[in-house]
Structures are given as structure tokens and as C-alpha cells.
Amino acid sequence: xxxxxxxxxxxxxxxxxxxxxxxxxxxxxxxxxxxxxxxxxxxxxxxxxxxxxxxxxxxxxxxxxxxxxxxxxxxxxxxxxxxxxxxxxxxxxxxxxxxxxxxxxxxxxxxxxxxxxxxxxxxxxxxxxxxxxxxxxxxxxxxxxxxxxxxxxxxxxxxxxxxxxxxxxxxxxxxxxxxxxxxxxxxxxxxxxxxxxxxxxxxxxxxxxxxxxxxxxxxxxxxxxxxxxxxxxxxxxxxxxxxxxxxxxxxxxxxxxxxxxxxxxxxxxxxxxxxxxxxxxxxxxxxxxxxxxxxxxxxxxxxxxxxxxxxxxxxxxxxxxxxxxxxxxxxxxxxxxxxxxxxxxxxxxxxxxxxxxxxxxxxxxxxxxx
Numbered sequence: 059x060x061x062x063x064x065x066x067x068x069x070x071x072x073x074x075x076x077x078x079x080x081x082x083x084x085x086x087x088x089x090x091x092x093x094x095x096x097x098x099x100x101x102x103x104x105x106x107x108x109x110x111x112x113x114x115x116x117x118x119x120x121x122x123x124x125x126x127x128x129x130x131x132x133x134x135x136x137x138x139x140x141x142x143x144x145x146x147x148x149x150x151x152x153x154x155x156x157x158x159x160x161x162x163x164x165x166x167x168x169x170x171x172x173x174x175x176x177x178x179x180x181x182x183x184x185x186x187x188x189x190x191x192x193x194x195x196x197x198x199x200x201x202x203x204x205x206x207x208x209x210x211x212x213x214x215x216x217x218x219x220x221x222x223x224x225x226x227x228x229x230x231x232x233x234x235x236x237x238x239x240x241x242x243x244x245x246x247x248x249x250x251x252x253x254x255x256x257x258x259x260x261x262x263x264x265x266x267x268x269x270x271x272x273x274x275x276x277x278x279x280x281x282x283x284x285x286x287x288x289x290x291x292x293x294x295x296x297x298x299x300x301x302x303x304x305x306x307x308x309x310x311x312x313x314x315x316x317x318x319x320x321x322x323x324x325x326x327x328x329x330x331x332x333x334x335x336x337x338x339x340x341x342x343x344x345x346x347x348x349x350x351x352x353x354x355x356x357x358x359x360x361x362x363x364x365x366x367x368x369x370x371x372x373x374x375x376x377x378x379x380x381x382x383x384x385x386x387x388x389x390x391x392x393x394x395x396x397x398x399x400x401x402x403x404x405x406x407x408x409x410x411x412x413x414x415x416x417x418x419x420x421x422x423x424x425x426x427x428x
Contacts, residue, residue: 059084059089059090059141059142059420059423059424059427060089060090060092060138060139060140060141061084061089061090061091061092061140061141061142061143061144061423062092062093062094062134062135062138062140062142062143062144063077063080063081063091063092063093063094063143063144063145063146064093064094064095064131064143064144064145064146064150064153064154065077065093065094065095065145065146065147065150066095066096066097066100066147066149066150067095067096067097067098067099067100067101068095068098068100068101068102068103068104068107069097069100069101069102069103070100070102070103070281070314071249072171072222072336072337072338072339072340073146073147073171074100074102074103074146075103075339076146076171076199076222076223076339076415077093077146078103078106078107079106079223079225079412079415079416080223080415080416080419081093081107081110081112082106082107082109082110082112083223083412083413083415083416084416084419084420085110085111085112086110087416087420089420091112092112092113092114092115092138092140093107093112093113093114093115094114094115094116094117094131094134095114095115095116095117096116096117096118096119096127096153097118097119097120098114098116098118099118102314102316115130115134117130117131124153127153128153128156128157131153131154131157132157132160132161135157135161135164136161140164140165141165141423141427142165142166142167142423142426142427143164143165143166143167144166144167144168144169144419144423145166145167145168145169146169146171147169147171148170148186151168151169151170151186151189151190151193152186152189154166154168154193155168155189155190155192155193156189156192158192158193159192165194165426165427166192166193166194166195166426167193167194167195167196167197167422167423167426168190168193168195168196168197169196169197169198169199169220170196170197170198170199170203170207170336171199171336171337172203172334172335172336173200173202173203173334173335173336173357174203174206174207175333175334175356175357176253176334187207187210187213188212190212190213190216191212193216194216194426195216195217195218195422195426196213196216196217196218197217197218197219197220197419197422198217198218198219198220198336199219199220199221199222199336199337200219200221200335200336200337200357200358201219201358201361202357202358203219203336203357204217204218204219218422220415220418220419220422221337221342221409221410221414221415222337222339222342222410222415223410223411223412223413223414223415223416224339224342224343224345224346224406224410224411224412225346225412226346226406226407226410226411226412228319229318229319229322229343229346229347229406230319230346230347230348230403231347231348231399231403232322232323232347232348241275242274242275242326242384242387242388243274243275243277243324243325243326244274244275244276244277244325244326244327244328244329244352244384245276245277245278245279245321245322245324245325245327245328245329245344245349246259246276246277246278246279246280246328246329246330246340247278247279247280247318247321247328247330247339247340247343247344248280248330248332248338248340249280249281249282249283250278250280250281250282250283250288250291250292250295251283251285251287251288251291252283252287252288252291252333253332253333253334254331254332254333255331255332255333255354255374256278256295256331257291257294257295257298258331258374258375258376258377258380259276259329259331259377259380260295260298260299260302260305260309261298261377262377262378262380262381262384263276263302263305263308263309264302264304264305265377265378265381266381266384266385267304267305269381269385270385270388273304273305273307273308274308274384274388275308275309275310276308276309276310276329277310277312277321277325278309278310278311278312279312279313279314279315279318279321280312280313280314280315281313281314318340318343319343319347322343322344322347322349323347325349326349326350326387327344327349327350327351327352327369327387328340328341328344328349328350328351328352328353328369329352329353329384330344330351330352330353330354330359331353331354331372331374331380332353332354332356332374333354333356333374333375334356334357335356335357335358335359336357337358341353341359341362341363342362342406342410344402345362345368345402345403345405345406345410346402346403346406346407346410347402347403348399348400348402348403349399349402350368350369350370350387350395350398350399350402351363351368351369351402352369352370352371352372352380352383352384352387353369353370353371353372354371354372354373354374355371355372355373355374356374359371362405364401364405367398367401368398368401368402368405369387369398369402370382370383370386370387371383
């Protein structure tokens with residue numbers, strides 16, 4: 059098959075990582091894969107494409123504007139004669155669906171990568187989903203989002219769920235010293251924005267310290283949200299941490315990192331307090347690394363974590379609930395902890411391997427192309 063994959067850029071986001079992994083996976087299976095981006099300056103994952111010799115078509119949106127991006131995509135679809143085109147993320151989906159109006163022979167798959175809970179930030183969501191009528195298939199990367207989309211009558215028959223894929227060789231269990239005393243080490247991974255709910259996590263750490271006499275260490279790897287609301291939220295976090303010195307001493311901001319497997323090997327568990335998610339790469343990678351996950355009980359987290367089997371769930375709006383989840387982990391004996399770790403790895407091997415994801419997209423693309 060000849061496939062065109064469309065996304066905004068190759069920056070450090072979860073959707074970008076998944077699309078690059080998909081491109082490389084398809085290329086290794088001898089499919090002809092090309093990519094189209096409109097913010098080419100963000101190139102965190104570009105090296106992976108270069109190693110696989112995958113052609114990249116660029117149209118700088120800052121210079122050309124949205125109409126320029128759409129025109130260039132239409133030209134590419136006309137001359138490329140692709141068997142199928144696929145896009146990730148809302149704006150890329152919009153460009154792809156509008157381009158299909160002009161190039162109707164294009165077979166198109168679009169993918170939503172977040173949750174309907176995010177719709178509260180935009181009044182355009184209903185119109186955006188109405189445009190999915192122009193696509194052949196719509197993919198969500200979580201069961202909850204798939205079920206929600208299927209309840210839209212005009213989408214019911216064209217929605218599929220394909221989970222994110224994890225490199226099970228790169229993310230694999232590493233030996234860790236037993237949990238005990240004040241050496242509890244939690245890792246957080248993700249862009250630092252309001253939906254990540256770090257405010258309640260910080261409050262929970264302060265309450266944990268008062269209840270148990272020590273504060274667990276939290277290391278957070280991820281860039282700060284540069285939007286206006288994101289900058290304001292990060293400033294609030296800095297003020298809150300400054301007011302809680304016992305927590306601030308145990309909190310480490312790492313910024314953007316490319317050594318997540320190593321960081322997972324150094325922690326006792328992943329902490330993931332998001333208010334909503336699509337399919338979080340951080341949780342999938344932690345499970346593959348055999349690390350228990352402490353996660354908010356939202357979206358697909360209950361399916362991924364299975365409270366008590368691969369980690370513990372909590373109410374993201376309740377700092378006390380977060381405290382209880384951390385305490386549940388800390389109070390496990392070594393045998394129970396090893397059972398969580400085995401369960402995490404086994405689930406990842408069964409459900410989250412990258413080859414499984416590529417298999418699913420390959421089959422979907424073949425069906426759509428026919």
C-alpha cells in the first residue's frame with residue numbers, strides 16, 4: 059500500500075510519537091509511507107523517520123496560513139495517488155476532511171486522540187465531528203471515546219478503537235530496590251497543563267506527609283504548556299509549591315526528557331492524576347516497564363490499571379483519595395508488589411505492543427483501500 063500520514067509536527071507529544079511509530083512500523087513491512095506536516099520546526103521524533111528513509115512533505119503554516127496548508131495538501135493528494143491517507147489530531151483531521159471535498163477519490167481515516175471531556179474548551183466540536191462524515195473511518199485510541207463516538211448516529215458504523223502501541227523491547231522491567239521508609243519514588247510524565255491535575259497531587263503529598271511523617275519523592279518529566287492558560291497554571295503550581303516547602307524539597311522538575319525507560323527503571327511507580335485522557339502513552343509505557351501505576355479513575359484508566367491488579371485508582375478531584383492510593387502502594391509487601399509488576403508487564407505484552415497497533419492499522423487501511 060501507498061500511505062500518506064498527516065499530522066501537525068514531530069514534536070514531543072503522544073500523538074506525534076504514535077504516528078511516527080506507525081509510519082516506521084508500516085515502512086518496515088515494505089509499505090510505501092510518506093508524511094505531511096505543517097509545523098516542521100518541531101522535530102523531536104524526526105530522526106526515527108530519517109532512519110527509515112520516510113519522505114516528509116512540509117508546508118510551514120506560519121508562512122502560508124491555513125488556506126496555504128490546505129492547498130498544499132490537496133496538491134499532494136492529487137499527485138501522490140495514495141491508497142489511503144490518515145490523519146491524527148483535530149486540526150490535521152480538519153485539513154484532511156476538507157481536502158477530500160476537492161480530491162474525492164482519496165480514501166481517508168481520521169483519528170481522535172483525546173477525550174470528549176476536552177470539548178468544553180471549544181464550541182466547534184459538534185461541527186468538527188459532523189465533518190467526519192467526509193472520512194471513510196474514524197479511529198479513537200480509547201474504549202471510552204470509541205463508545206462515546208458510536209452514540210453519534212452519523213458515526214456509529216465507521217468508528218473503530220485502536221490502542222496506542224509501546225515498544226516492548228525498549229520499555230521492559232528493570233530491577234528496583236524494595237519500597238520502604240522515606241524512599242518512595244514516584245514518576246510523572248507528560249506536558250504540564252491544567253488537565254494533568256498537578257495541583258491536587260501537590261496537595262495530596264502535603265496531606266500524606268502530615269499523616270505518615272514523610273513526603274514521597276515526585277519527579278516530573280515533561281515540558282510546560284506554553285499556552286496562556288498553561289503558563290498561568292504553571293505559575294500557580296510554582297506558588298503552591300513555594301507555600302509547601304516540605305513538598306517542594308521532594309519535587310523535581312526535569313523538563314522534556316528522552317530517557318523515559320531509564321527514569322521508569324528508577325521509580326517505584328508512575329503517578330498519573332489527569333482529569334481526562336485519550337490513551338496516555340505514559341501509562342502504557344509504565345505498564346510495559348513493569349511499573350505499578352497510580353492513576354485517576356477516568357476514561358480508560360480503570361481498564362488499563364484494573365484497581366489492585368496493576369496499580370491503584372483514585373478520584374482526581376480528591377487529594378485524600380490520592381493519598382490513599384499512594385498509601386496502598388507503600389504498604390504492600392514485596393510479594394504483593396512483585397505481583398503488580400508482573401501483572402503490568404503481562405497486560406502490556408497482551409494488549410499494548412507496537413506490532414499489535416501496526417497490525418490493526420494495516421488491516422484497517424487495507425479494508426478502506428478496497
